[in-house]
Each structure stands twice: as structure tokens, then as C-alpha cells.
Amino acid sequence: MAGSVAERDEVKLEDGHLNNSLGSPVQTDVYFPRLIVPFCGHIKGGMRPGKKILVMGIVDLNPQSFEISLTCGDSKDPPADVAIELKAIFTDKQLLRNSCIAGERGEEQSAIPYFPFIPDQPFRVEILCEHPRFRVFVDGHQLFDFYHRIETLSSIDTIKINGDLQITKLG
Template structure:
């Protein structure tokens, strides 16, 4: 098990029990915890870093639910135009997140049956060309919260509310992926 802090590997721990026997976690000391996520990485972790092919597509087993976190790590190309992250369901895209370097804007939107539902643009660009990144998309009851390197940078209200039906993650664009946890 790898333990990360502030988006960077911090420690490695060889666990002695199966994860199915763990029923609690204790955090002590002077610390503020923003997110703790438990996911089964066995089916998603690539054999070697950097071996996630782009475009990337994966099933989100069980769909989304409040408290679910999707983690994406990689490096942005030096000449990137855009990156696109999609959370899909059968009839559309529940959440489209796209840093666009050519216009220096981040676009959030959703689609239903091929038609745009809501478009939100932000000039707050938390990504840099040629630099590594760590994105966490955290699902709450009301919205998606996007964290970059541990800092909340964007939010987007749910327009498609059957969260359990949102079961596909797609990643495309000018990026090299090193880790994905759908």
C-alpha cells in the first residue's frame, strides 16, 4: 500500500490483513483531513508507471456515489492544447472537465442525448504545460469537486442526478498518464 500526502507518495506500508477486514481508520495529531478514499486498485493499477494509454477508458464499478473519489495522475505535454475528462452514463456525459491551454480556460459542462445542458468556464488554470499533475474528482450529493494537487479549484453542480448510472471514465488529450483510480 502506498500512502500519499499533498499529492505525493509519502510512505509505503506492507499490510498484514486483507483490506476486507479493515473497518475503521484513525488519524491523530494536528492535521486537517480533506479526503480519505478507499478503492480497490488491483484491477486498475498499471504494471508500470506511464503505461496507461491515451485515450483512456475505464468502467467505474458500481457507478458514482457521494463520497467516491476518482484520482488521475500524469504529466501534461509541453505543447498541450487541451485535456478532456469525461464521466459518462448511457445517454450522455454527466461531467466534462477540460483544461484548455490554447485559450487558458477550464471548461465544465454536461451533455444529455448529444445536447449541452450547462456550460461553466473558469479562468483559474491550475495546470502548467510540461508539469506533473494530480487531479481528484470528488463526488458529493450536490456536485463534483475538483482538486488539483490537493487544492479545491473547481466545482460543478450535478445536472444528471442518477449517480449510480455514471459508470465510465474517459481521458483524452495531450497528457501522459501514470496512475488512474476510477
């Protein structure tokens, strides 16, 4: 076998960017230090059909809840519109979804085939933007669809993550 695990997974700094083991450039703050929770980051160019947001992390040992939200900016006053908010609640094993537009919360959705998050275990959430909806996958399994409530997808340009988790990678 060519090289040790450490050599294969080595991360190199070139031209101010890190390259992961597959050689694709990523921004330095994606790999280390670990992304700090609560996290707020910019989605370059906003959302559009075909664009995917990846959140990889580890659930805390004794979690209560965590949230992942895609918003239209990060203004506090007035509060930014929330295109989709995913809230994992461990006590009830629920994964709630909602939006908040012009200060008005939409109809909350909660139906899922199973609760995918396990305390002290890693996870991978992918939010795929399609023309009529977000399609959400957890650990490679499609969990639900959430139909767009914000018409201008490109205005959805911020990701916020908060709660009982550690973020290991964003993409």
C-alpha cells in the same frame, strides 16, 4: 535509512494484483504499462456521494488540450450521457466544464481562480462526488464545484481521458 528508494517503492504481484508502496491492492493495469490515451475505463459500482476519482498524469510538452469525462456508459450510438466533461485548453488557459444529456449540451462553465496545468509537469486531479455536486481539486487545491445534472449518480460508471497528456495513475 532502511532500504533504498527502489526497495521502498517496489511493486509486488500477489494474487493477481499489484500492491503499491503503501500495501494497498490495485489492479495491474493501473501501474504499467502506462495507461494509454485515449483511455476509457469502468467505474465499479458507478458514482455515489463520498466516492472520489483520482487522475494523476503528466501534461505533454506542447499541449493544445485534454479532456477528462465521467459518462453513463460508453455507447457511441446513441452517445452516452456525459455527467461532467473537464476540458483544459492551454492556448486560452481555460478549464471548461459541461454535461451532455440526451444529446443536449448544458450550459458551459469556465470560471476558475487560476489555470492549474503546466506543460511537461505532473498533475493530480481529484473529482469528489458529493450529494448535490462534484467538487474538483487539482494538486490538492479546490478549483470549482459542478452541480449534478444527472440525477441517478450510480449510472455514471465510465471515465474517458483524451488529449495531450500521459496518465500515470487512476484510482
